[in-house]
Amino acid sequence: MEFCDLKKQYLAYKKEIDSAIQSIINSSSFINGSEINLLEEELANYTGVKNAICCSSGTDALLLSLMAYDIKPGDEIICPAFSYIASASMISFYKAKPVFVDVSLSDFNIDASKIEEKITSKTKGIIAVSLFGQCANFAEINSIAKKHGLWVIEDGAQSFGASYFGKFSGNLTEVGTTSFFPAKPLGCYGDGGALFTNDDELAEKIKMLRGHGQEKRYAHKYIGINGRMDTLQAAILRVKLKYFNEELAVRNRAAKLYSHILKSLVETPQIIPEKTSTWAQYTIRTKNRDGLKNALQKQNISSIVHYPIPLPKQEAFKNDIDPTEKFPIADELSETVLSLPIHGLITEKEIETVAGAIKTYFTHE
Structure with missing residues (x-):
């Protein structure tokens, strides 16, 4: 997928x-x-x-x-x-x-x-x-x-x-x-x-x-x-x-369905009532990130890690940072986030297929 x-x-x-x-x-x-x-x-x-x-x-x-x-x-x-x-x-x-500056665990x-x-x-x-x-x-x-x-x-x-x-x-x-x-x-x-x-x-x-x-x-x-x-x-x-608003509505329905199915398995994204999201990515958190990603790939389900290396640890910025400075939330996210398939024409069946594969992984882990 x-x-x-x-x-x-x-x-x-x-x-x-x-x-x-x-x-x-x-x-x-x-x-x-x-x-x-x-x-x-x-x-x-x-x-x-x-x-x-x-x-x-x-x-x-x-x-x-x-x-x-x-x-x-x-x-x-x-x-x-x-x-x-x-x-x-x-x-x-x-x-x-x-x-x-470090980021928030609630909205990244x-x-x-x-x-x-x-x-x-x-x-x-x-x-x-x-x-x-x-x-x-x-x-x-x-x-x-x-x-x-x-x-x-x-x-x-x-x-x-x-x-x-x-x-x-x-x-x-x-x-x-x-x-x-x-x-x-x-x-x-x-x-x-x-x-x-x-x-x-x-x-x-x-x-x-x-x-x-x-x-x-x-x-x-x-x-x-x-x-x-x-x-x-x-x-x-x-x-x-x-067609943009129609596609945003599809993305929002997809995100709600993902969250409903996955809420007991992984950490799902949170949106406060004062905000709406475009769901450019639907990004979960799990300590089993790499294992889950590999399991999804075996079923031809694409997923992406955004982002595996926090910016302060990028070689490009080595002259700009104090090496002793800590960014614990950025570090944690880089090790636990995984973005699942989502787009403006995704179907409920496709969401259920991805979520089902995730359920299967955690059931047999």
Whole structure:
């Protein structure tokens, strides 16, 4: 069983997607075509944010947000110890210092209660990742940032469509980012991403930075990058966005069914009433993680470990951390988490097949 069945999704919307792709080919508007502006309008309307800015990837969205804040070498930026590398690596790419904070066992996101102890005179901001589809606790994070004069970026690469106290991911901080990598809940057919902000001046700066810092043709106000989204990807995303809420409903039903069947066997994910999740991943915890993963693989059921090495233990950051510093929750998660198959067209039968295989494993362990 596929972890994320992208072919099934394509076949479901094949006629519309093929037509959208062909229309771009017919017009030859491969760069900065009208579909880009239309998608940006639709993304802004969906999230309730004034400005949505499409770009070439979720990683470039993070890079552009840091560029917009004029990060300098030696600046310190707080980020979670358990996550994908993109947010921390973009900090290091700018020769700034990622300052890692342990995460919460309840939602796997940055533990807001541990942020203030990491703030120094060099701290400029916080990147909080909304991991596995669930938003971080931004009320507390934003309050800490305001107290210390810091900015906050939401890395919402996995959480587009999730909500927190009635507001959508992307509209919870001054700048939010997301990814449209193919396996995301809303994914294109290559790399793609977006930034969100209610600050018009910041939006204009990001748009210029996205196009080599160009204010008007051949007039460059900033040093920027080529961070544009291809028009083909925008056209595909516009089709898939029409069905996005339907797919989120399927993901939520799948998560509830998983939790109902598995609650006595493994530690299942928890969502507080004030949040909704996109269920980008359905991630369980068990001390028997590796054995369970191997057992599922023998039955042709795909599962993935997100993430086997906490960020402070990555060689790439060896010059940024104190080797004596401990991140016990990140360490525990790296040894116990396992993500099960989930996507926007998964069926109850498929969920029951996966859950049944897990039941069988623990029965015969």
